[in-house]
Amino acid sequence: MxxxxxxxxxxxxxxxxxxxxxxxxxxxxxxxxxxxxxxxxxxxxxxxxxxxxxxxxxxxxxxxxxxxxxxxxxxxxxxxxxxxxxxxxxxxxxxxxxxxxxxxxxxxxxxxxxxxxxxxxxxxxxSKVLDWRESPDGQFKTLLLDDQEGFLGRTELIRILPDAKMVAGKYQNGTEIFVLEGAFGDESGDYSRGFWIRNPPANENNILRTRDGCTLLLKSDCFS
The missing domain is CATH 2.60.120.10 (Jelly Rolls)
Structure with a gap:
């Protein structure tokens, strides 16, 4: 069916x-x-x-x-x-x-x-036993999970630190976000643990903000 x-x-x-x-x-x-x-x-x-x-x-x-x-x-x-x-x-x-x-x-x-x-x-x-990589500005940390040469898409964990504000960037082939811990907001709303957000290809730059910090499962450039 x-x-x-x-x-x-x-x-x-x-x-x-x-x-x-x-x-x-x-x-x-x-x-x-x-x-x-x-x-x-x-x-x-x-x-x-x-x-x-x-x-x-x-x-x-x-x-x-x-x-x-x-x-x-x-x-x-x-x-x-x-x-x-x-x-x-x-x-x-x-x-x-x-x-x-x-x-x-x-x-x-x-x-x-x-x-x-x-x-x-x-x-x-x-992910509980691996080392995270801190951004140069100290606003967030990342942990790469999968990014294989020759294939579309990258999967990683993003940990945005308390009181941080960061530009999410523009991804030509879209993004998916699943909120694992904490909460964050952007120009369109606020998202807490359990929210799933899918942004279309070439979505405009977005400023993310969080008061207490959050951890996100992020898939980027994942739609052909």
Missing amino acids: TDPTGLNDDFNKRVVIDTNLMDWQASPSPNVWRKRLHHSGPAEAGVVTSIVRYEPGSEFPAHPHPDGEEIFVLDGIFSDDSGDYPAGTYILNPEGFSHAPSSGPGCTLFVKLRQYTGARLQVRKN
Whole structure:
């Protein structure tokens, strides 16, 4: 079955969603729930960005990922055939990867499916044990998660320090932001933990401000 309208599938429009206000929806696997932020294509085989929650002891049957998969573990512990991944772990499974995911204690994930074609390298990074790089002006710190030569898109963590004000820059191929901790604001509004913002290609420079600091999962130049 194909969704004829799609969900937030016009990448020329800015999208802002407070995921805290969304209801959990059932997935094909019992005790695994999701909040879809973007979807296009077949109902269970399309391009999708979502928040996924595994209840304790839940699991998915083994399945492939024809066009790759990106995961950031928001809380709990996520597991599959290759290991156990605690909160703060970034995972990129390349095209053709197969696994049987599960969670013993339960977990919540930020997930992007069918958006990583080509012969990419597999990535596993635990952000809790890696060193961050501070900006020259001391306003923020960054932690690179994925940026592979020959492929569109860059994924990183941005930690904006308290009382900071910074120019977000202009990205030719758009950005996605998921607020992991704290809150920030810009000319259009204020965004706290759980907000997802997608800015269209060539979006104008934007000044970000934060009083108490925040941590963001940022994908830049990610739309062709």
